[in-house]
Amino acid sequence: MLRIERSQRSQRIRSVALAFSLMVCTAMHATAATYVVTVAGLGGEPDYDQRFTGNAKDLDKIFKDAGSSAHSYALYGDAATAESLKKTLATIAQQATATDDFVLILIGHGSFDGTEYKFNLVGPDLTAAEIAALCDRIPARRQLIVDTTSSSGGAAAAFERSGRAIIAATKSGTEKNATVFARYWVESLQDPAADVDKNGAVTAMEAFTYATKKTSAFYDSQKRLATEHAVFNDIGHGEPVREAGNGQGQLLSTLTLVRYGGTQSVANDPAKQVLIAKKEELEQRIDTLKYGKAAMDPSEYRQKLTAALLELARVQAELDK
Amino acid sequence: MMRMLAIAAVLTAAADAHAAVLAAGPAVCWQMQKHGQDKQATACFTQLAQSNDAYARAEGAWGLEDYTGANEQFRIATQPAASSALYKVRWGMLLHERFNDAEAADLFHEALVKDPNSAQSYIGLASVSAEEFSSKAEEYLAKAEELDPKLAQPHEMSAEIALVNDNRERAATEADKALALESDAMDAMAVRAALELLADKPADAWFAKISATNPHPGKAYMQLAHQLELHYRFTDAAEYYRKAAEAQPRLWAAHSAYGVELMRLGETETPARELELAYNNGYKSPATVNSLRLLDSLKTFDVTKTDNTLIKIDKKENDLLLPYMQAELNTIIATYSKKYGMTLPGPVQLEVYPNHEDFAVRTMGMPGLGALGVTFGEVVAMDSPSGRKPGDFNWGATLWHEMSHVFVITATNQRVPRWFTEGLAVHEEGQRSAEWEDRVTPDVLIAIREKKLLPLDKLDRGFVQQEYPNQVLVSYFQGGAICDYIAGKWGEGKLLDMVHSYATKKTTVEAIQANLGMSTEEFDKQFLAWIDTKYGAEAKHFEEWRTQLKALAAASQAKQYDEVIAKAADVIKLYPYTGEANAYEILATVQRMQNDTKGERESLTQYMHNGGSQPGLLKRLAELQEQAGDPAEAVATLTKVLYIYPVNDTELHQRLGRLLLAQKNYTGAIREYGAVVAMNPLDKAGAEFNLAEGYMAAGERDKAQEAVLLSLEAAPDYKPAQKLLLQLQAH
Incomplete structure (x- = not known):
């Protein structure tokens, strides 16, 4: 089963201190809802229309299958107008609360004239600034805009805001060719291989990494020069980046987009709290070991890691009883 | 005064010489x-x-x-x-x-x-x-x-x-x-x-x-x-x-050519010295510059030596490709050694280039295609499958082809005509797998129709200077077809006899006379009659086939699916072409849309047997074979894909690994799961876990533990891996 909710246990990041802060953060949002709006803009040609609509429908299905905490809206075909998008975002602005999450996914063609990005819609287009203003009215403190269009890098600056992560399929507005990123973004939410830490959930960071790697492999296999280089920014200011680090990637790592199966029931069982605490202590020990791997003697590292992993496996087995 | 006169005399003499x-x-x-x-x-x-x-x-x-x-x-x-x-x-x-x-x-x-x-x-x-x-x-x-x-x-x-x-x-x-x-x-x-x-x-x-x-x-x-x-x-x-450079030390072109030639023979140190000498003295020909760059590229290659092989593969894909290439090379050497009754005097050096431009340096200044692989004595250079678009290239067929050259060139002490060594190499591809046979392409059909095949004693010329576009391709086909014909009519042994004839410095005319008892003119007559029987109808109906294929594609585009299903078989019968935009693919696509999985499977099976090589279509066939309850066929199909595009496709290896594991072919499963790990996949934990399962099934517990720990290092909470670790510890 797929669900959309914030991660209860985020993707682990090497820094132990960071892991603590994430746990606090995710605990706060355990029961919140997620609002997702997917828009497939104007294709211009039957092939593009078909592809964009197909991607939007797939995403809508993934999110609708995710359960009651997810509210998914998809606009495609003739419904993909500026007016419809404004109305949809206005509705969410009325329904969502500050503790909810909001995700906007733009699929299609974009354009950038050197100063202004526009998302191509049926009828009048919307600029990045207009889209950002519409999102600003939504009270959800944690937001994610995934712009998979051509020239989407040109929208990044206008989208940036504290608490809002943005993903763009292109590094700048000048990468103007049609993109394939959307296809792999959809695939990341369907392929369990995207869940690299095997915690049963795919975060926005994992989805970004998966889609980026697949996009790059696509151009490699076709022997074509890559005309898109996806970037993200989740600190609300500055240049978008291609990889996590220096503060970038924390918000994306806590935004869970899909979850495979139920994994949270034990968390509510008081009888297992000691084991959970032990598990978390072991996880931190493993993080610390991995963080210090380069500075350790390889055999010592291996010995300590093996011991910790084995103990963690035993604790997990106890928890699963 | 005397000095002044002397100077004047010198100046006068100089002026005279100048004028002269x-x-x-x-x-x-x-x-x-x-x-x-x-x-x-x-x-x-x-x-x-x-x-x-x-x-x-x-x-x-x-x-x-x-x-x-x-x-x-x-x-x-x-x-x-x-x-x-x-x-x-x-x-x-x-x-x-x-x-x-x-x-x-x-x-x-x-x-x-x-x-x-x-x-x-x-x-x-x-x-x-x-x-x-x-x-x-x-x-x-x-x-x-x-x-x-x-x-x-x-x-x-x-x-x-x-x-x-x-x-x-x-x-x-x-x-x-x-x-x-x-x-x-x-x-x-x-x-x-x-x-x-x-x-x-x-x-x-x-x-x-x-x-x-x-x-x-x-x-x-x-x-x-x-x-x-x-x-x-x-x-x-x-x-x-070398003699040229020695005779004229300032002839930098000679130093460069000497360096390039030694590189072709597998050396690196002397070539680097000679090429740098040429380059530093202003001889910056494309061959010099590119060869020096290639020597730099080769520094990033892993080198694996065995008693009779030396394989150089780029570090980034060595772990993935080496197991396949080493195994195939060993098989080839064993097969050819037995067939040709000889042992190679030294190790075969195989170089595999992920960058096609690097490979192209190896063929600079050489005639012919040189597009897929090239052999110099006991050195074979070829593209890596990653250097080509999926479906463009079968590295296995290329390796069998090039290694045939290694044996034939060695057996004849480098005295073999181009048509024979190329023809035999093409023939050997088909001997290894009927699906690797050189297919009659549209260019070949047109050449047959227009009677452009060359007489045997002049066939070498078709490999160098083209008299019409793609004549080199046609000549490769003709050389291969001649060897097929000889093997079919007189037996494979006659081809070996031909090798021996060339080793004793016989000409083609003499070799044909000695081994087949006829003149090359008589041979040409018989061969062309055979070609006509085999391909005459396809050549004759080529234009009709082209028209019908276009109509079939148009019908598919117009969603006239009944028309496609009704006509596709006729198009295929006219000419079983499996290149781009072929009738098999058009038919299979329609059958898929109509949920006719049996029909689709049959179409794709035909496509594969006729040399179709698009990995996507073959993988679809494997899926259908598995769905139809025939995992052994699926394994066979996916194994064929390994020879075409084993790179950039973790899913291929995962699927094949799973099927092989289910069939208790643990060695194969370990190889496939190992390939996934070698590709440094995003899902490292999943890849290592699968490999651990393979080792566990094969009873290799130490390796299983090694792999499962790597899986858990990547994802400590990965429950299946945790269970396997506990299982391993329990014994």
């Missing part, structure tokens, strides 16, 4: 150089370089190896509208010598506008065309000869081209014509010497004449070496390139 040089023209200086009178030539060119005349200065600078200065002076000399056409020709020859054939050709054409009867312009154009192995060269030379019958050079060049095409008779005739016109025609002498060496006869008499003309005949040795290398005599070629 100018009066005689640059040809005198070049003649001195040709005869090895280096000091006199240098003095002569120096005089020219000080001339008031820009053209003379250009020739002087060129002779003194000041190429930039020469280029500038030629620019000045050719500026006046009334300047001689010869200036443009000579400027073009300078550019040709300095690796700029495009602008050289432009200058020759411009010279022809000035003087349509300029024989030298046609010689220039022939030089450029010959470099590209274009048949236009001979046309230009014929024109030059017609315009100036007293010139030896067109005959010298014709002789060289004829020998490249292995037309030895014509090569000898043309060389003799050149020598009759100019007794010091060194290139003609070199061709004559090459003819002797290629026939394994002593060439001492010609070497004596060459040395008498020029005691430092570096260029003549280079000519000779070039002919030897084009006739697979790589070791001999290297030796003559």
Whole structure:
């Protein structure tokens, strides 16, 4: 089963201190809802229309299958107008609360004239600034805009805001060719291989990494020069980046987009709290070991890691009883 | 006073010499150089370089190896509208010598506008065309000869081209014509010497004449070496390139060619030294520069040695490709050693290039396709599957092809005609797998229809200078078909007998007579009749097939699916083509849309058996085979994909690993799961866990533990891996 909710246990990041802060953060949002709006803009040609609509429908299905905490809206075909998008975002602005999450996914063609990005819609287009203003009215403190269009890098600056992560399929507005990123973004939410830490959930960071790697492999296999280089920014200011680090990637790592199966029931069982605490202590020990791997003697590292992993496996087995 | 007089006398003498040089023209200086009178030539060119005349200065600078200065002076000399056409020709020859054939050709054409009867312009154009192995060269030379019958050079060049095409008779005739016109025609002498060496006869008499003309005949040795290398005599070629560099140490082209040749023979240290020497002395030909770059690239390759193999694969894909390539290479060596009844004298070196441009450096200056793989003695270089688009290239077939060359070239001591070694190599691909047979392509069908297949004793020429587009491809097919025909009618053993005949230096005419008991003319008759029986109908109906295929594609586009289903079989019957936009794919796509999985499976099976190689279609077939409850067939199909595109596709290896594990083929499963790990996948934990399961099933518990710990290192909470770890610890 797929669900959309914030991660209860985020993707682990090497820094132990960071892991603590994430746990606090995710605990706060355990029961919140997620609002997702997917828009497939104007294709211009039957092939593009078909592809964009197909991607939007797939995403809508993934999110609708995710359960009651997810509210998914998809606009495609003739419904993909500026007016419809404004109305949809206005509705969410009325329904969502500050503790909810909001995700906007733009699929299609974009354009950038050197100063202004526009998302191509049926009828009048919307600029990045207009889209950002519409999102600003939504009270959800944690937001994610995934712009998979051509020239989407040109929208990044206008989208940036504290608490809002943005993903763009292109590094700048000048990468103007049609993109394939959307296809792999959809695939990341369907392929369990995207869940690299095997915690049963795919975060926005994992989805970004998966889609980026697949996009790059696509151009490699076709022997074509890559005309898109996806970037993200989740600190609300500055240049978008291609990889996590220096503060970038924390918000994306806590935004869970899909979850495979139920994994949270034990968390509510008081009888297992000691084991959970032990598990978390072991996880931190493993993080610390991995963080210090380069500075350790390889055999010592291996010995300590093996011991910790084995103990963690035993604790997990106890928890699963 | 005496001193003043002496100076005056020297100045007068110098002025006289200067005037004499100018009066005689640059040809005198070049003649001195040709005869090895280096000091006199240098003095002569120096005089020219000080001339008031820009053209003379250009020739002087060129002779003194000041190429930039020469280029500038030629620019000045050719500026006046009334300047001689010869200036443009000579400027073009300078550019040709300095690796700029495009602008050289432009200058020759411009010279022809000035003087349509300029024989030298046609010689220039022939030089450029010959470099590209274009048949236009001979046309230009014929024109030059017609315009100036007293010139030896067109005959010298014709002789060289004829020998490249292995037309030895014509090569000898043309060389003799050149020598009759100019007794010091060194290139003609070199061709004559090459003819002797290629026939394994002593060439001492010609070497004596060459040395008498020029005691430092570096260029003549280079000519000779070039002919030897084009006739697979790589070791001999290297030796003559070495002699060229030794005879004329400042002949940087010789150092470069020697370096390139040694690289082809698998060496790296001496080539680096020779190439750097050439490069540092201004010889920056594409071959020099690219070979040096290639040597740098090779530093990032992993090298794996066994008793009889040495494999070089780029570090980034060595772990993935080595298991497949090593296993295949071992199989090939074992198979061919048995078949050819011989053991290779040394290890085979296999180089696998992920960057096609690096591979292309290996084939620079060589005729033919060289597009997929190339063999030099015991060195095989080929593209990595990652260097090609999926479906473009079957590395397995290429390796079997190239290794056939290794054995045949060794067995015949590098004395084998091009058509036979290529034909046998193509034949061997089909022996390894019927699906790897060389398919009759549209170009081949058209050649058959238009009766363009060459007589056997002239087939070598189809591999070098194309008389029509894609003739090289047609010649590969014809060579392979001839070997198929011989093997089919007389048995595989006859092919081996042919190898032995070539080893004893028999010609093709003699080899056919000795082994098949007929003349090549009779053989051609019988072979063409066989071709007609086999492909005549397809060739005859080629246009009809093309029209029907277009109609089928249009029907599919228009969603007239019943029409597609009704007509596809007829199109396939006319010509079972599996290239791009083929009828099998169109039909299978429609069947898929109509949920006719049985029909789709059958269409794709036919596609595969007829040589279809698109990984996407083959993987779909495997999926259908698995769904139909035939996992063994699915494994067989996916294994075929491994030979086409084993890179950038973790899903292929995962799927195959899963199927092999279910079939209890643990070795295969471990290989496939290991391939996933080698690709450094995003899902490292999942990949290591699968590998651990493979090892566990095979009873290799230590390796299973190693892999499962790596899985958990990547994802400590991965429950299946945790369970496996506990299971491993429990015993």
